[in-house]
Amino acid sequence: MELSQRPELRQKVTLSPQVYQGLTILAMPIVELQTFVETELLENPVLELEEDEPEPAEQDDDRSEEPEEERAWDEWLDQYDDLERLDSGSPRDPSQEDINADEFVGGLQTFDDYLLDQLGMLDISEDVARAGRAIIGSLDDDGLFVGDSAEIASIAHVSSAVAEAALDVVQQLDPPGVGARNVREALKIQAVYLGIDTPLVIALIDRHLESVASNHTRKIARAEHVTEDEVREAVELLRQLNPRPAGAFSPGRSPSYVIPDLTLRRFGDEWLIIPNNDAVPALRVSPRYRQMLRSQSTVDDATRKYLKDKIRSAESFMRNVDRRRDTVTRIAEIILETQRDFFEDGRGDLRPLRLEDVSNEIGVHLSTVSRGVTGKYMATPYGLFELKHFFSGGYRTSSGMDVAATTVKRRIRELLEAEDTTRPLSDQKLAEALHAEGVDVARRTVAKYREEIGIEPSWARKRR
Secondary structure, three states, X not given: OOOOOOOOOOOOOOOOHHHHHHHHHHHOOHHHHHXXXXXXXXXXXXXXXXXXXXXXXXXXXXXOOOOHHHHHHHHHHHHHHHHHHHOOOOOOOOXXXXXXXXXXXXXXXXXXXXXXXXXXXXXXXXXXXXXXXXXXXOEOOOOOEOOOHHHHHHHHOOXXXXXXXXXXXXXXXXXXXXXXXXXXXXXXXXXXXXXXXXXXXXXXXXXXXXXXXXXXXXXXXXXXXXXXXXXXHHHXXXXXXXXXXXXXXXXXXXXXXXXXXXXXXXXXXXXXXXXXXXXXXXXXXXXXXXXXXXXXXXXXXXXXXXXXXXXXXXXXXXXXXXXXXXXXXXHHHHHHHHOHHHHHHOOOOOOOEOHHHHHHHXXXXXXXXXXXXXXXXXXXXXXXXXXXXXXXXXXXXXXOOEEEHXXXXXXXXXXXXXXXXXXXXXXXXXXXXXXXXXXXXXXXXXXXXXXXXXXXXXXXXXXX
16 A cells, blocks of 8 residues: 555634633623632732732843744734833723722622523513423533423423423533533533534544543544544544533622622713723833743743743733623623613613623623623612523513513512402412503413512411
8 A cells, every 4th residue: 555645625623722711701690700800810920909009111122033923023023012002091080989899799600600690681571491300400510401391390390391391491500511411511611602513523422432431542533534643633632622511600709798790870961881990900011021021031942832822821811801891892882771760760671682682792602691690790879780680581562662671570569568468369460460551471480470570379478
């Protein structure tokens, strides 16, 4: 057999750890992010707090004889310096009020609560939502679904088709892979979410997990008619996935102080969303270490390589922190646009807003929006609100006005507070009262909302 070499163009999918770092940072409340930044400052020597200090003078020698790679680094460092000077912070608004974070304390959220909160923000029918709650209650400690559709259908009093639809909904929630029936399905869901669902990666999940665990790359290559290098690359991607989806959930520390990510202020007739940049310190790559990378520097090659790696890591970290701020701000802007009636006086009705709406608007995955609203707070003239407070399914009144489920709950509470305690309103009477006001809500939905706001049924409220 004659051996020969030939060039071949091949598209490869690579997934860097920075992607996971970005997802982790997005999910963090500010208090956790502050700790994470402090840890990164300790571990990466080239990363430092941005402070006003003179930078070392740089020499302007002839670079014509420098290697091309070193000149490229010098040009990058020059651009970095220019951007740093342009990015100086603007003067602080003297009329801006300081927020006392000590007034706000957050609690511990369980994994089930985290999933139920997401489920409540989706545009799904009551039957699907009820089945979805039953599925969440059936997940094991790894976040896998250990029941079956028939059992869920019986518990939730829905059809098998509705139970299957509910399982599809749960599998869209964060963290990716939750609600999968087994480890293989969990890995596939995560692969699709991360965009690494190549035919070879899916084949590894479907047919070769045992061989992957035993490192039998040659056996896999023969079975799939690919090279061992291709198998190794696919295995590296596969190892980034989590066979225990619930393991990606962190309930945080309790109690913890709640620091708002954003402040909403009114200037005349306009509203302005102000990111809380003071909560997370400004970061930069140390000018001292940047100077050591200059081609005129006498630093040895090993140190130069180390510094380049650390600078790349620092740049990626800073981009992920900035991306978190931008994503949360974009979500808040959509909230402001949708809920403007509420922000006018703090008492207006909330309009329906769903995770899917924001996901489509800003062009990200639904679970990314979920990470961006959970544990993120906005300080308003009317108090401190978690962003997910403004998300809710809704109803359309007979006049064509959309109202959020949160508004319906508030109206139910008002009706019950004004009722005659000797003749308390039943759930059916409440549904009829809402219908008379133009909101068509089923009796069982009224019962669910009444329970969620912590009010007993009519027979328990009756006073003789």
